[in-house]
Structure formats: structure tokens, C-alpha cells
Amino acid sequence: MDFEFGPEDRAFRREARAWLEEHLTGEFADAAGRGGPGSEHERAGTRLAWEQELGRDGWIGLGWDADHGNRRATLTQQVVWAEEYARARAPGRVGHIGEKLLAPTLIAYGSKEQQARHLPAVARGEELWCQGYSEPGAGSDLASVRTTAVKDGDGYRVTGQKIWTSLAREAHWCFVLARTEPGSRRHHGLSFLLVPMDQPGRVDVRPIRQMSGTSEFNEVFFDGAEAVETVGGEGNGWQVAMGLLALERGVSTLVQQIGFEEELRRVVAEAVANGAAADPVLRDRLVRQWAELRTMRWNALRTLGRQDDPGAPSVAKLLWGGWHQRLGDLAMQVRGGAAAAGPGAWSAAAPYELDEQQRLFLFTRADTIYGGSDEIQRNIIAERVLGLPKELR
Structure with missing residues (x-):
């Protein structure tokens, strides 16, 4: 090609x-x-x-x-x-969640009024969004969502908990997958709601401290929070949510790969500098990482813009998740025993001082879980692409 x-x-x-x-x-x-x-x-x-x-x-x-x-x-x-x-x-x-996820979803499923209200503010960089999907007990399996939304006049009152929410502290709005039909199960009775984050006493954001010492993710608690709009109509949240998830694997995967290329360059440079690259086994792993990254790029370009391949997003996630996690392992192998030592002296004020490579290793432990675990991606490929029997539940 x-x-x-x-x-x-x-x-x-x-x-x-x-x-x-x-x-x-x-x-x-x-x-x-x-x-x-x-x-x-x-x-x-x-x-x-x-x-x-x-x-x-x-x-x-x-x-x-x-x-x-x-x-x-x-x-x-x-x-x-x-x-x-x-x-x-x-x-x-x-603003990437608003630009790359919310905006295309509104263009595909939203009303003209919703598009006119939200898209210009996102395009100006003035309105930030976060994503309210995952919950305790409903991460990769979004059909297990328990957050509820009760009709209240022209809107809804949302009650429940979301977790692993990036940029929740900065966001002005959150799009939330919630259950609007009492007693409904799995993907039935869900709606895609737009919730303002500035609701003191009704929306509570709590940072989650990670093993790296940082707090990138958050828990978000909704206690009767007002949701002013539903996208795609009540009860159609599953269709809208799945349409949005397909958007996560587009041009953004190529952006990731440029970042991955820079991370790999730094690992290779350290291996050359400390002599680790002289080990033929380790050198082979470095070459393999480079070759796999090139293959990922070609696969992303090949599938970009195709809407007729339901397995393409899952294949992309499986490829980059495993690759990035292996890069984290490789970064520590290149460093050897020194990988266990921090860049500075330990102190109570900064007990988790880590350098870039150590943070890479720790964060990549999550790569095969967040955004849809490897197990979920393989199930999607097996059931929706290969036509194999569904997994027993």
C-alpha cells in the first residue's frame, strides 16, 4: 500500500x-x-x-x-x-476529550441545539470535558453500569459513582452513561447524559493517588446532580456510547505512536550509553520493539477512516497496549539493578520521587486494562468479527 x-x-x-x-x-x-x-x-x-x-x-x-x-x-x-x-x-x-470524543458524538447523534451550544466552545478551547463511563464493578464491562438518572422536569437527577476519570478536576462538563429505566439490565435502559461539573454538593471530585505518587485519575460522585440534556434520546445510551468508543482509535492512535517513538528512542539511548545494548538478547528486543512500532503505524494508516471493520479498534488497542507495556519492562531491563533506585534521596515530603523511565514502567502496567481490557478486546474480535459463540456469563 x-x-x-x-x-x-x-x-x-x-x-x-x-x-x-x-x-x-x-x-x-x-x-x-x-x-x-x-x-x-x-x-x-x-x-x-x-x-x-x-x-x-x-x-x-x-x-x-x-x-x-x-x-x-x-x-x-x-x-x-x-x-x-x-x-x-x-x-x-x-481539551482532547471534548474535541475527539464528545464533538464527533454530538455531530453523529446530537440535536442541532446541542451542537450549537457545545461545539463552538470546544473549538475555542474554552469548554473542557471528561468522560463518565467506568464505575467500581463496571470498567471494561460498561453494560454493568449502576449510576442512575431520574427524570426531573425537562432534565434528570443523576446519582452514582464514576471512577478513573481523567481531567475531572479541570472539566466544565462530563458526559455520563447512566441507567434511566428502573429495573433494566445490561445494555438496555441506558442514556447518554450531559452533566455540568460545577454543582457544589452534588458533584464531588476526589483524586486517586497512584503507585507512581501522582494523581492523574479521579473518582466522581454524583448526588442528585442535574443533567440538562440527553444525547440520542432516552434509552439509546448504549448505541451512543459504543459509537463514541469507536472514535477513540482513530487519528489519536497515530499521535500515540509518535510519543511511543520518542520513548523508545530514550530507552535505546540509555542502552547504548550504559552498555546494555551489547547484550545480543536485549539488542534483539530493542530491534523487535522498533519493528513492531512500524507495523502498528502501517496498520493504523491502513484502517484509518474505515467504518466497515468492527474489529479494527480492538486490534489497535491490543497492539499498542501490549507493545507499550513491554517497552516499560524493557526500560527497566536496560537499567538493570539501578532501576529500583530513585533519582534523589528519599524524604517524607517526596517519598515517590521517580524519573521518567520509572514512571513509564509503572504507568504501563495499566495499558492492557484501561480503555477496554485485553480480554474484552479479544471477546469483541471473536464474537463480532469471527462469529464465534459468545462467552458464557
């Missing part, structure tokens, strides 16, 4: 690169490489300002349809922007 970019794509790349070079200065340059998976807590204020900088010059909403986005870009140009953004080590986005 032809994976090359055309003349218009190359011109778009020059424009994107020039804009990033011009604007990644001052506090934005200081926040380079900060934020993103494993470090969402870092430099949140600066990253919010950066989000609005992107919005002012039309770099948010490239993949939306012509009625809603800022500037228009083809699918390959969206890939170009994602690659240049990652290579420039621009600050981790705080």
Missing part, C-alpha cells in the same frame, strides 16, 4: 510546523512534553491557556464536518497535524 503524503499534505505540514515553532515560546515552551497519559496533572493552567491558543488560530476541530469545525483538513492532513504536534513535543492537550 502507498503510505506517502501528497503535495497538499506536505504544504499543510510546513504550515503546521511553522505555526508550532512560532507559538511554542515562553510558558508554552516550558510546558513542552508535559501532560498526557501518566501526567495529566502537570501544568494544567498553562495547558488550558495553550488550548485557547490553539482555538484562536483554528487548530481544534480539524476532523469535524464543514458546519462545525474551525479550519478544514482532510484525513491525511489530520494525521500530519497530529505528527507535527507530537514531534514538537507541544503541551499535552486538556
Whole structure:
């Protein structure tokens, strides 16, 4: 297959690169490489300002349809922007959940009023969102959701708990999967609700301290919180939620891979510097990691934009989750016994001081679980693609 970019794509790349070079200065340059998976807590204020900088010059909403986005870009140009953004080590986005998940969902399932209310604010970088899906006991198996929503006038009152919610402290809104039909089971009776986060006493966000010492994720408790809108109609939440999950594996997977390439480069550089690369077994593992990363990129480009392959998102998740976890293992193997030591002296004030490679190792333990565990992804491929009998429950 032809994976090359055309003349218009190359011109778009020059424009994107020039804009990033011009604007990644001052506090934005200081926040380079900060934020993103494993470090969402870092430099949140600066990253919010950066989000609005992107919005002012039309770099948010490239993949939306012509009625809603800022500037228009083809699918390959969206890939170009994602690659240049990652290579420039621009600050981790705080608005990506609104741009990449909520907005396409509203375009596909929302009303004209909902689109007019929310999309411009997301495109300006002014309205941030978080995702209220997972619960204790309902992580990869979203059909076990127990959060309820009771009709109240034109809206709903939401009660329940969500967990592993990234950016909940920064978000203005949360899209919530909740059970609106009393007594319903599994994927029946669910609705996709839009909940304002600024409801003191009704919405409580509690950071979750991780083994790395950081608090990227949060618990969110809803106690009769007002939900002003439902997307796709009452009882259709499962269809909307599944449509949204399919969007998670699009151009964003290519952004991930640029970041993965930089992480692999640092692991290889350390192996060369400390002599570990002289070990033929370890050197073979490094080469294998590089080859698998190239294969992931080709697979992502091959499947990009295809809507007729229900297994493509699951294959992508299985590939990158296992690859990234193996990279974390490899980073520690390269370092040897020194991997167990922190970069500085232990103190009660900072008992979890870790360097970048140690955080990589610890965070990648979750890669095969969050976003849909490997077991769930294999079930999807087996049942929906290969037509095998469903797993006994």
C-alpha cells in the first residue's frame, strides 16, 4: 500500500510546523512534553491557556464536518497535524476529550441545539470535558453500569459513582452513561447524559493517588446532580456510547505512536550509553520493539477512516497496549539493578520521587486494562468479527 503524503499534505505540514515553532515560546515552551497519559496533572493552567491558543488560530476541530469545525483538513492532513504536534513535543492537550470524543458524538447523534451550544466552545478551547463511563464493578464491562438518572422536569437527577476519570478536576462538563429505566439490565435502559461539573454538593471530585505518587485519575460522585440534556434520546445510551468508543482509535492512535517513538528512542539511548545494548538478547528486543512500532503505524494508516471493520479498534488497542507495556519492562531491563533506585534521596515530603523511565514502567502496567481490557478486546474480535459463540456469563 502507498503510505506517502501528497503535495497538499506536505504544504499543510510546513504550515503546521511553522505555526508550532512560532507559538511554542515562553510558558508554552516550558510546558513542552508535559501532560498526557501518566501526567495529566502537570501544568494544567498553562495547558488550558495553550488550548485557547490553539482555538484562536483554528487548530481544534480539524476532523469535524464543514458546519462545525474551525479550519478544514482532510484525513491525511489530520494525521500530519497530529505528527507535527507530537514531534514538537507541544503541551499535552486538556481539551482532547471534548474535541475527539464528545464533538464527533454530538455531530453523529446530537440535536442541532446541542451542537450549537457545545461545539463552538470546544473549538475555542474554552469548554473542557471528561468522560463518565467506568464505575467500581463496571470498567471494561460498561453494560454493568449502576449510576442512575431520574427524570426531573425537562432534565434528570443523576446519582452514582464514576471512577478513573481523567481531567475531572479541570472539566466544565462530563458526559455520563447512566441507567434511566428502573429495573433494566445490561445494555438496555441506558442514556447518554450531559452533566455540568460545577454543582457544589452534588458533584464531588476526589483524586486517586497512584503507585507512581501522582494523581492523574479521579473518582466522581454524583448526588442528585442535574443533567440538562440527553444525547440520542432516552434509552439509546448504549448505541451512543459504543459509537463514541469507536472514535477513540482513530487519528489519536497515530499521535500515540509518535510519543511511543520518542520513548523508545530514550530507552535505546540509555542502552547504548550504559552498555546494555551489547547484550545480543536485549539488542534483539530493542530491534523487535522498533519493528513492531512500524507495523502498528502501517496498520493504523491502513484502517484509518474505515467504518466497515468492527474489529479494527480492538486490534489497535491490543497492539499498542501490549507493545507499550513491554517497552516499560524493557526500560527497566536496560537499567538493570539501578532501576529500583530513585533519582534523589528519599524524604517524607517526596517519598515517590521517580524519573521518567520509572514512571513509564509503572504507568504501563495499566495499558492492557484501561480503555477496554485485553480480554474484552479479544471477546469483541471473536464474537463480532469471527462469529464465534459468545462467552458464557
